[in-house]
Amino acid sequence: MKQFRVRNWDKFQHYKDRNPPWIKLHTELLDNYEFSRLQDASKLLAVCIWLLAARSDNEIPADPEWIQRRCNLKTKPD
Secondary structure (H helix, E strand, O other), X not given: OOEEOOOOHHHHOOOOOOOOOOOOOOHHHHHOHHHXXXXXXXXXXXXXXXXXXXXXXXXXXXXXXXXXXXXXXXXOOO
16 A cells, blocks of 8 residues: 655654654744645645654555544545
């Protein structure tokens, strides 16, 4: 099965060897031009993907239906 990884995940997380109960969400994200240009739904999906990355050692199945279920989304992510 294909998987994808969150870019620069290690740079922003200091828990390297375990499944953290939380993720670091840096306030500098508010100044990130690429993030600011995303649609609101994509911003929510990004946060959900980061949470999945924290639980899966940054190995996320490239399966939109699985992501939809795990993130409790009403529609399948694009």
